[in-house]
């Protein structure tokens with residue numbers, strides 16, 4: 001099978017680590033980004049530099065028209081998709097629910113939840129045997145926040161990731177007989193740019209004492225689980241939520 005993979009938010013952090021590792025494992029990778037074309041181009045350059053196949057594709061996953069255009073571009077440049085990593089995601093600054101605006105909530109759910117569901121919808125139209133596809137694998141990037149709730153930090157983010165967990169369980173059962181496996185990873189505190197984007201560049205250092213392993217994780221440690229879930233080595237694994245959180 002031509003192994004074509006889309007990693008949303010593949011330009012930085014966990015997505016970039018996943019794109020690089022997947023390419024090493026023989027996937028042709030579409031590296032999605034929304035704004036940082038330089039970072040996406042650098043991931044593509046690294047993949048091609050080691051003999052792999054990759055393209056960068058711009059789309060805001062919260063914008064359906066942009067998602068549709070992204071998939072058409074991947075169809076034309078790489079061929080039929082057989083893997084999707086729904087990784088693009090955002091946090092916001094720490095706030096209590098009593099202070100959250102509707103604009104904040106809409107952004108949080110549009111990107112983290114609706115974006116993931118629309119990307120999965122388009123993937124299914126290409127992978128599911130019901131649509132003439134040859135099967136495939138979807139990995140949703142949830143968060144330990146879905147279990148912890150993130151009180152006083154971002155309960156909205158935790159709620160969005162809770163929705164991703166439910167989406168994973170339901171979709172996995174819905175398409176299990178159509179050759180498509182659906183799983184999620186739930187990373188804990190991982191050292192990426194996302195914390196600075198929420199106004200807390202030292203968040204991992206500040207909170208690592210709460211982790212039983214007493215340290216933050218790396219993007220590559222999360223990528224290892226994602227790429228395993230994508231692979232045939234995980235052929236009987238679907239509807240699983242894998243915690244990659246140092247015991248937290």
Ligand code: NDP
Pocket residue numbers: 008009010011012013014015032033034035036037039059060061062086087088089090111141142143144145186187188189190191192193194195197
């Ligand atoms: P980063 O902030 O390091 O990277 C985010 C990536 O998502 C970038 O590639 C960015 O693109 C892309 N992105 C952001 N918004 C959109 C959008 N609307 N459409 C398309 N792409 C978008 O994040 P992380 O690597 O830390 O996080 C990746 C995933 O892991 C997220 O879903 C996050 O919730 C989850 N996670 C992270 C944890 C952590 O501690 N880091 C813990 C638990 C879960 P661009 O470069 O163009 O900005």
